[in-house]
Amino acid sequence: MKLNKFWPKAALLFAILYTINISYKNIEHPGNLIWSDMEGYYTYLPSVFIYGDFVKEAVKDTNYIRPYKDTQKIYSKYTCGVAMLEMPFFLISHVVAGLKGENQGGKSPIYGRGLAFAGLFYLWVGMLFLYKLGIRYYEKKWVILSILSILLGTNLYYYTFFQPAMSHVFSFGIISIFLYLTDTIFIKNKRVNNPLTTWMIYGFVMGLIILIRPTNIILLILPLYIWYKDENAKLQWIRQHLIPLLITAITAFITFLPQFIYWKYISGDWIIYSYGDESFKFWKEPKLFRVLFDAWNGWILYSPIVLLPLYFLIKGRNSNQNYERAYLIIFALATYIFASWWAWWFGGAFGHRSYVELLTLLVLPLAGLLQQSYKTKAYFITMSIFIIILCYYNLGLTYAYRPPWDGENWTYDSLIYQIKKIFFWRNRLKVK
Numbered sequence: 001m002k003l004n005k006f007w008p009k010a011a012l013l014f015a016i017l018y019t020i021n022i023s024y025k026n027i028e029h030p031g032n033l034i035w036s037d038m039e040g041y042y043t044y045l046p047s048v049f050i051y052g053d054f055v056k057e058a059v060k061d062t063n064y065i066r067p068y069k070d071t072q073k074i075y076s077k078y079t080c081g082v083a084m085l086e087m088p089f090f091l092i093s094h095v096v097a098g099l100k101g102e103n104q105g106g107k108s109p110i111y112g113r114g115l116a117f118a119g120l121f122y123l124w125v126g127m128l129f130l131y132k133l134g135i136r137y138y139e140k141k142w143v144i145l146s147i148l149s150i151l152l153g154t155n156l157y158y159y160t161f162f163q164p165a166m167s168h169v170f171s172f173g174i175i176s177i178f179l180y181l182t183d184t185i186f187i188k189n190k191r192v193n194n195p196l197t198t199w200m201i202y203g204f205v206m207g208l209i210i211l212i213r214p215t216n217i218i219l220l221i222l223p224l225y226i227w228y229k230d231e232n233a234k235l236q237w238i239r240q241h242l243i244p245l246l247i248t249a250i251t252a253f254i255t256f257l258p259q260f261i262y263w264k265y266i267s268g269d270w271i272i273y274s275y276g277d278e279s280f281k282f283w284k285e286p287k288l289f290r291v292l293f294d295a296w297n298g299w300i301l302y303s304p305i306v307l308l309p310l311y312f313l314i315k316g317r318n319s320n321q322n323y324e325r326a327y328l329i330i331f332a333l334a335t336y337i338f339a340s341w342w343a344w345w346f347g348g349a350f351g352h353r354s355y356v357e358l359l360t361l362l363v364l365p366l367a368g369l370l371q372q373s374y375k376t377k378a379y380f381i382t383m384s385i386f387i388i389i390l391c392y393y394n395l396g397l398t399y400a401y402r403p404p405w406d407g408e409n410w411t412y413d414s415l416i417y418q419i420k421k422i423f424f425w426r427n428r429l430k431v432k
Contacts, residue, residue, distance in 0.1 A: 016124065019161075023120050026161045030112030034060050037347075038165035041082035042115065044262070045090045046106030047074060054266060060107045073266040077274040080259050081211030082167045085174070089118040112165070119164020122173030127151075129176040130363045133183055138367040142374075146309075146367035150359050152391040153305035155351035158398050162350075171212050171357030175219065178205050179360055182223050190237070196247060203248035207255025216357065218333045225326040278342055286339035291352060294345065295415045296406040302351035302397065305390040308383075309365035312372075327361045334358055348404035350397075396422030 027033065034042060039061055047058040054074040059065045068075035090106075093114030097104045127147050134143030151157055159168040181202045185194055209216040238245065260270050292300045300306060310331070316324045338344060338354050346353055373380045400418050404410070 019120060019123070020117075022161050023116050023164070027112075027116050027164075029109070030116055031107070031109040033112040033115045033163070033165040034107055036061065036064055037078070037167075038115070038163065040065060040076045040078040041167055042086060042090075042165060043074065043076050044080050044083035045087060049091070049094065050104065050106050054262075058106065068266045070268070071266055075266055075274075077276070078167075079211050079214060079274075080262060081208055081213070082170050084208070084211070084258070085122065085170050086115060086118045086165075089114040089121070115165040119160055119169045122170050123151075123156075123160045125173040126169075126176035126360065129173075129180040130360060133176075133180045134363055134367050136183065136188065137364060138371050142367040142370040143363070145370055146363050149305060149366060149387050149391060150363055153387065153394050154303040154356070154359055155349075155353060155394070155398070156356050156359050157394065158350045158401070159353060159356050162398070162401075166353070167213050168353055168356035171209065171216060172360060174205060174208050174212060175216065175357050175360045178202075178209055178219065179222070181205060182226070186223055186226060194244070196244060199244040199248045200251045203251025204255055206248065207252035210252075211255060211259060213354075213357065215334070215337055215354070218330055218337070221330055221333075222326050225329070226323060280337070280340040281342045282344060283340040286336055287344040288335060288339045291335060291339045291344055295410060295412045296345040297349050297352045299352035299355050301415070303355075303394060305387065305394065306355075306359075306362060308369055308387070309362035312365040312369040323364065327365070330361065331358065345406055348406060350401050350403070350405070393419070393422065 039059065043054075043059055043065055047054045051058045056062055056067065056074060059074055065074060065076060067073060090111065093111045094104060094106070097108065097110045100110070102108055102110055130147055131140075131143055134146065138146075151160075156169070156172065159166055181198070185198065185202060206220070209219060263272050263274075264270050287294075290296070290298065292298055294301070313324045313328050334355070338346070338352065370380075370383065373383045397418060400421065405414070
């Protein structure tokens with residue numbers, strides 16, 4: 001009995017130490033994490049805490065992050081949700097830099113290392129809450145295997161261990177909390193009164209997931225869809241919970257106040273469209289096939305393991321709580337949104353990076369598929385071998401990746417060449 005209680009804790013400790021080791025080895029130049037999009041998310045922190053203003057001295061790459069045309073204040077098109085989550089790690093890095101006598105300008109490698117640990121922390125947060133959610137529906141072993149398969153079989157791995165300062169792993173962690181709280185409020189405890197603190201936390205998390213990436217707003221479909229199937233029962237429930245729902249909305253709004261204040265300060269307007277000429281120019285002719293299957297970061301082409309939980313969602317064998325349908329609607333909307341964006345491949349990325357946060361929705365169905373397949377030995381063995389191959393495929397491409405894998409010179413033949421190297425030539429799975 002003591003051994004049974006000990007090994008999960010030992011396994012957890014090993015997993016934490018192992019992921020720290022991978023992160024440390026993969027990120028050879030942590031200062032490079034303060035660059036491009038990653039600096040766009042981060043720039044709020046040195047501006048506020050070191051320089052006291054949004055001035056050019058706060059920015060490392062002034063060719064990418066430029067002053068706002070009217071006020072000459074440093075202008076980030078990205079919302080401040082990621083910076084809010086990075087803040088504790090930034091402050092720790094700042095103190096450590098001072099203690100070590102290093103430069104405290106916010107751009108040195110020690111700050112980049114702090115961002116790397118921030119990304120790793122939110123991976124752990126996401127895995128924890130997905131586990132807590134998953135064991136409400138499936139056996140622990142299948143939930144754990146599902147989480148590990150999603151990590152090793154998709155570009156979540158890349159955006160945790162190679163580019164952790166991008167927004168995606170932060171979204172992954174906070175959306176996992178959102179899914180857990182949504183299930184708690186609308187499924188597990190829907191017939192009891194949740195404490196107001198739960199509703200306030202829910203509103204804060206809801207605001208954060210949108211503030212990290214505004215397109216995450218489509219996840220709000222989930223609490224509107226999954227609980228009562230009968231519309232009259234829904235309306236009655238809403239009438240009974242008007243005050244908690246109002247508190248949730250107010251808390252979510254308060255979460256946005258720092259962003260409104262920033263926009264007002266740099267532009268004079270409380271709300272602005274920060275992406276300028278970048279738009280959803282393909283909304284009439286969305287690049288749906290290319291988003292999913294193109295050599296330029298096609299989601300399914302680079303992370304084919306997602307077909308397994310998607311299959312389970314489509315079959316609808318999970319529960320009777322409408323999870324499957326709600327999840328599929330979210331994926332359909334997300335795919336349309338991504339396919340409508342002017343850069344539907346989302347730049348120099350590994351795999352289609354905008355799906356990383358939505359991988360949270362695939363843990364439950366993959367756990368369900370694994371548990372279901374275990375009933376038939378041959379089916380389970382085949383499934384297990386298939387998952388191992390797909391994880392190897394993803395990790396092989398991950399360690400082979402040297403950006404960018406897009407542009408005129410990057411074709412299906414280019415990708416096939418990399419795949420051949422993984423399976424038939426030299427083993428690419430070397431952790432540096």
